[in-house]
Amino acid sequence: MGLDYSQIVNGIIEKYNGRKEAIIPILQDVQSELRWLPPEAISLISKRLKISESNIYSIATFYKSFYLKPRGEHVVTVCMGTACHVRGAPKILEEFERKLNIKEGETTKDHKVTLECVNCVGACALGPIVIVNEEYHGQMTKVKVENILENILKKG
Amino acid sequence: MPRIENFEELERARKEILEKRVSEKVTITICNGTGCQAYGCKKLTDSFLTKINQNGLRDKVDVRKTGCHGFCERGPIVVIQPYGIFYQRVKTEDIDEILKETIENKRVVERLLYENPITKEKIEKEKEVPFYKRQLRIVFGKNGLIDPTNIEDYIAIGGYEALAKVLREMKEEEVIEEIKNAGLRGRGGAGFPTGLKWEIARKSVQSHPLKIGYIVCNCDEGDPGAYMDRSLLEGNPHLVIEGMAIGAYAIGVKEGYIYVRNEYPLAVKNATIAIEQAKEWGLLGKNIMGSGFEFDIKIVRGAGAFVSGEETALIASIEGRRASPRPRPPYPAQQGLWEKPTNINNVETWANVPIIISNSSEWYRSIGTETSKGTKIFSLVGKINNTGLVEVPMGITLREIIFDIGGGIPGGKEFKAVQTGGPSGGCIPKEFLDLPIDFEKLTSVGSMMGSGGMIVMDEDTCMVDVAKYFLNFTQEESCGKCVPCRVGTRQMKEILTKITEGKGTMKDLETLETLAYTVKNASLCGLGQTAPNPVLTTLKYFRHEYEAHILEKRCPALVCKELINYYIDPDKCVGCLLCLKNCPSNAILGGNKMIHVIVQEKCIKCGACLEVCPKKVSAVIKLSGEKREGPKEPIPVQEWRKMRGKESEK
Numbered sequence: 001m002g003l004d005y006s007q008i009v010n011g012i013i014e015k016y017n018g019r020k021e022a023i024i025p026i027l028q029d030v031q032s033e034l035r036w037l038p039p040e041a042i043s044l045i046s047k048r049l050k051i052s053e054s055n056i057y058s059i060a061t062f063y064k065s066f067y068l069k070p071r072g073e074h075v076v077t078v079c080m081g082t083a084c085h086v087r088g089a090p091k092i093l094e095e096f097e098r099k100l101n102i103k104e105g106e107t108t109k110d111h112k113v114t115l116e117c118v119n120c121v122g123a124c125a126l127g128p129i130v131i132v133n134e135e136y137h138g139q140m141t142k143v144k145v146e147n148i149l150e151n152i153l154k155k156g
Numbered sequence: 157m158p159r160i161e162n163f164e165e166l167e168r169a170r171k172e173i174l175e176k177r178v179s180e181k182v183t184i185t186i187c188n189g190t191g192c193q194a195y196g197c198k199k200l201t202d203s204f205l206t207k208i209n210q211n212g213l214r215d216k217v218d219v220r221k222t223g224c225h226g227f228c229e230r231g232p233i234v235v236i237q238p239y240g241i242f243y244q245r246v247k248t249e250d251i252d253e254i255l256k257e258t259i260e261n262k263r264v265v266e267r268l269l270y271e272n273p274i275t276k277e278k279i280e281k282e283k284e285v286p287f288y289k290r291q292l293r294i295v296f297g298k299n300g301l302i303d304p305t306n307i308e309d310y311i312a313i314g315g316y317e318a319l320a321k322v323l324r325e326m327k328e329e330e331v332i333e334e335i336k337n338a339g340l341r342g343r344g345g346a347g348f349p350t351g352l353k354w355e356i357a358r359k360s361v362q363s364h365p366l367k368i369g370y371i372v373c374n375c376d377e378g379d380p381g382a383y384m385d386r387s388l389l390e391g392n393p394h395l396v397i398e399g400m401a402i403g404a405y406a407i408g409v410k411e412g413y414i415y416v417r418n419e420y421p422l423a424v425k426n427a428t429i430a431i432e433q434a435k436e437w438g439l440l441g442k443n444i445m446g447s448g449f450e451f452d453i454k455i456v457r458g459a460g461a462f463v464s465g466e467e468t469a470l471i472a473s474i475e476g477r478r479a480s481p482r483p484r485p486p487y488p489a490q491q492g493l494w495e496k497p498t499n500i501n502n503v504e505t506w507a508n509v510p511i512i513i514s515n516s517s518e519w520y521r522s523i524g525t526e527t528s529k530g531t532k533i534f535s536l537v538g539k540i541n542n543t544g545l546v547e548v549p550m551g552i553t554l555r556e557i558i559f560d561i562g563g564g565i566p567g568g569k570e571f572k573a574v575q576t577g578g579p580s581g582g583c584i585p586k587e588f589l590d591l592p593i594d595f596e597k598l599t600s601v602g603s604m605m606g607s608g609g610m611i612v613m614d615e616d617t618c619m620v621d622v623a624k625y626f627l628n629f630t631q632e633e634s635c636g637k638c639v640p641c642r643v644g645t646r647q648m649k650e651i652l653t654k655i656t657e658g659k660g661t662m663k664d665l666e667t668l669e670t671l672a673y674t675v676k677n678a679s680l681c682g683l684g685q686t687a688p689n690p691v692l693t694t695l696k697y698f699r700h701e702y703e704a705h706i707l708e709k710r711c712p713a714l715v716c717k718e719l720i721n722y723y724i725d726p727d728k729c730v731g732c733l734l735c736l737k738n739c740p741s742n743a744i745l746g747g748n749k750m751i752h753v754i755v756q757e758k759c760i761k762c763g764a765c766l767e768v769c770p771k772k773v774s775a776v777i778k779l780s781g782e783k784r785e786g787p788k789e790p791i792p793v794q795e796w797r798k799m800r801g802k803e804s805e806k
Contacts, residue, residue: 021476024459062478062635064460065418081380082575082611083537085625091763098740098762119462119629121419122383123194124537125228125544136194142767 005041008033013048020049023059027066036067072107072114074152077131081120084127092128093117095145112153159438162446163320166311173312181218182259183237185300189224189387190422191544192231200232203248207255217259220309223299223391226545227287230270235282235300242282243268273541273563287542290561292523292531295507296384296547299391304426307433310394316439318510319398322405323447331406332358335509338517339529344374344465344502345580345606346682347528347595350509353499357489358407360497369497371404373414373506374470375423378462379578380629382609384533384545385503389416390423392507393430397453399506401440402513404451407499412453415470418460428455462579462633466681467492467500469635480635481681502607504533524550528594536562538611539569548593555589558612569614573697577606579626579633580686582693583619602693604686618715619698620705624652626690630683641684644675648691655702657718658709665702669695710781717761723784724765726751727800728775731793735765735776750790 012029016022026045031037037060046053060066078093093104096115100108107114123129126138132148160166186192186201204219225233230244236258243254243265250268257263269278270285279285282300302309310316322331336351361369373396377385389396400412416424431453434440442450461479463469469479471493492498508530512520524530528550534557537543541563548557554574558564565571573583582603584591591597595605613622631645651668654660672688672695679685695702704710711719724735724744731749743759746752752775754765766776777784787796 023476024473025457028457028459059476059478062461063458066459082578082609082622082625083381083543085380086538086611086613086617086622094762118419119378119633120380120383121190122377122386122535123191123228124381124383124535125191125231126194127537129194138194142762142764 005030005034005038006044009041009044010048013045018049020051023049023051023056024063027056027060031066036070038070069107070111072111074112074133075114075116076148076152077116077118077121078104079119079121079123079127079129079131080117081122081124081127083124084120084129087127089128089140091142092130092140092145095142096130096149099145099149113149159436160445161438163324166316166320166445170311170314170317173308177312181216182239183218183220184254184259185220185222185235185237187223187225187231187233187300188221189228189231189299189391190383190420191224191228192233193422195231197232200234200246200248200251203251207251211255213255213259217255220303221305222302223304224387224545225282225300226293226296226387226547227285227542228545229541229543234268237301240281240283242270242280242285244270286563287544287546287561290552290556291547292549293547294511294523294531295395295504296388296533296545298395299387302392304391304393305429307394307430307437307439310392314514315394316398318513319401319405319439320445322402322513323445323449328358328406328408331402331513334517335406335512338512338520339524340505340508340512340520341528341595342502343504343508343532343607345577345604347605350501350505353489353501354403354407356487357497357499360489361408364497366496367408369407369409369499370493371400371407371409371412372470372474372493372498372500373400373412373503374465374467374500375414375416375420375503376458376465376470377417377420377503377607378465378633379580379607379609381537381575381611382535382578382607384535384608386417386420386423387545388503388507388533389414390420390426393423393427394434395507395510396427396503397430397434397440399509400453401444401451402509403499403501403506405449409499410450410452412451413456413474413493414453415456415458415464415474417464418458424455424457431455461635462629463635463681463683466683469681470500471498478635480637481683483680504608525592525594527596532593532605532608534608534610536610536612538575539565539614539617540612541566550594551592553590553592554584557593557610558589562612565612565614569616571612572615572617573613573619575603575611575613575622575690576609577604577686577689578609579629580604580682580689581606581609582689583613583622583697584693585697587697602689602696604689616713616715618656618711618713619694619701620652620656620711621713621715623691623694624649624656627652627687630687634683634687638678638680638684640675640678641680641687644671644679645684645687647671648675648688652691655705656711656716658705658716660702660706662703662706665695665706704781708781712780714778714780716780720761720778720780721756721783722754722759722761722763722765723777723779723786724752724754725775725777725784726786726796728773729793730773730775731790732770732773734768734770738764738768740764746790749793751787751793751796753787753790 128140130137234243234246332354340350341347464473464479466481469481473479488498533547575583627649631649634641636642676688729751736744736746741760743755769776
């Protein structure tokens with residue numbers, strides 16, 4: 001089966017004049033359109049740029065910002081920077097993991113929520129900090145975890 | 157849009173902008189850095205604009221979205237210029253009062269001022285706030301004055317004059333000499349002399365058959381807890397661009413790259429806008445200011461790999477490969493990007509360049525210590541009252557930064573250590589609080605300057621846990637190319653995990669130390685060579701904490717989960733059911749007005765009970781290595797109190 005991504009992929013490759021060395025920005029742009037890197041899209045990029053699929057996967061798995069699985073409707077990102085760590089970030093992560101019944105890097109079965117970690121977002125004054133769909137939530141506590149989840153699950 | 161065709165036109169443009177601005181208008185500057193955005197400054201800015209329009213104040217007031225002011229703890233920050241009135245933690249509800257009182261009646265709104273926590277005195281002016289008073293903000297200070305997306309703001313404060321000076325009256329070698337004489341050293345961590353680096357790169361470009369080379373601005377700020385590079389590029393991008401243009405002229409190259417970390421979308425946005433504007437104004441591109449000099453900059457986004465900050469890995473990443481470092485030599489100055497001579501400097505280093513050129517190397521040399529000149533921006537974070545970015549002269553002591561500027565530790569807790577240099581640095585204990593900070597001094601105590609992260613830790617921080625945190629980080633971020641780093645960091649992490657679980661032996665400590673030296677000496681790049689530093693420094697200064705975990709099965713800071721237990725103090729419990737209802741594993745027994753009891757076998761140690769127990773009750777306690785006796789089953793509170801009463805009578 002597989003959806004047809006050729007229009008999107010070709011458009012992005014054009015933008016970079018089909019340059020092989022632009023593989024990373026090309027993958028970034030494709031991902032920002034599709035929210036992840038489906039195998040069909042990688043296969044298309046491979047053919048157009050004449051880079052082997054294995055080579056593309058070696059890049060896509062090396063860098064943390066590429067997703068080879070579809071992400072949930074909502075993305076919860078827990079900052080694990082040092083400042084957040086000493087202020088209790090691991091407990092916040094555990095709370096999300098327990099409440100959602102998934103581990104870091106996973107998506108709930110209903111594809112509602114993806115739980116991720118990041119090394120530092122540089123908003124250390126608000127630590128521990130959690131980013132929900134690009135919205136920052138600072139000075140997190142377990143009670144706030146519950147509120148966040150209630151909010152996003154209610155929105156559906 | 158005026159295109160600057162020659163040096164005189166830059167001067168004229170600046171005068172015109174200033175003339176346009178000399179008016180009765182008051183400017184409300186609102187910090188729009190990432191920190192303040194997290195506090196909701198965007199909404200605040202919009203509301204200010206709407207209210208100003210509604211109240212017909214448009215002729216009287218300007219609103220300016222500025223870069224990061226540094227005092228992130230107190231965001232959103234609003235400064236009313238030209239008075240310099242400093243309002244902190246401003247909310248949309250405060251806007252009416254600010255407009256009415258400060259703008260119309262020229263009165264200060266007392267309640268929004270910063271209050272000195274010790275003297276309780278309200279402070280009106282930004283520069284009088286203790287957090288700012290002890291700083292020397294020669295690089296970072298302009299952030300609060302300009303809108304990073306408006307080149308006119310930068311030109312108004314003398315922007316691009318250093319570039320004009322260089323192009324008009326200095327030979328390439330003279331520029332390099334000036335930077336050498338200033339004593340500027342790389343702000344990315346290693347502290348290599350910048351002028352010397354440029355000289356090597358220049359020679360390399362000159363001897364290249366095509367005379368081609370590149371410069372790169374490294375904004376892959378990966379150290380967790382450090383965000384000064386982001387705030388500079390985000391808050392004052394033209395300063396970085398101007399520094400790069402001066403460097404490109406001195407080294408003799410036409411192309412530059414800014415490599416920005418994936419997690420910094422605002423920095424990418426602002427730098428992109430700034431490059432576009434500089435091109436429109438003729439300050440980048442061909443024939444800059446009519447001098448014949450040509451220079452252009454491209455932005456490359458990182459894709460989320462800590463090791464990309466290493467020079468050879470960064471080059472691999474720009475070339476579209478995995479960011480794996482390679483052995484040096486050849487150094488990037490000889491064979492860098494696309495195998496051409498390449499000079500890489502960090503954001504803060506580039507930002508220092510125009511300041512040196514404008515103010516002279518002699519002036520710059522007068523700041524700092526014998527070996528480290530100028531200022532350094534640190535991000536002061538963790539267990540500290542005034543979290544934020546601070547710029548201080550080299551040679552200031554840790555104590556001055558942490559206690560005078562940072563306002564000490566919150567909640568009356570005791571200072572334990574400060575971690576500098578990120579995952580490559582070390583933990584410095586309180587014995588060294590009076591250490592004057594420079595590149596050499598920090599190295600001498602086993603840490604390093606790094607990019608300038610300064611994470612403060614208090615008595616509630618477990619140093620073994622911190623070491624484990626960093627090893628976990630470096631192990632995950634190791635690119636996997638060389639064995640000592642790939643395998644060594646993993647083994648070290650496993651030993652540390654064992655110790656934090658109370659399963660460690662004294663033999664493990666020996667193995668840990670041996671491994672640490674092997675990884676340090678045998679790894680290919682800086683990541684592996686410095687990865688053991690957090691372990692080595694904690695072993696050196698906090699060995700007793702390791703020993704407590706191993707010998708007494710106790711975590712003195714009550715952090716390591718496997719070694720702590722939660723108890724409910726029966727003398728304090730009022731039987732309110734709060735903890736019982738919030739316990740996710742049903743490990744709490746009790747009832748209304750009954751003493752609650754935690755069933756240790758069921759407890760998952762999440763700490764929810766401690767968090768929800770009302771402050772005035774504070775019945776939940778955390779212990780390590782000791783037990784608290786109490787009733788095994790819930791009994792009525794009254795009954796327990798009676799029993800205790802009788803006991804004390806006896």
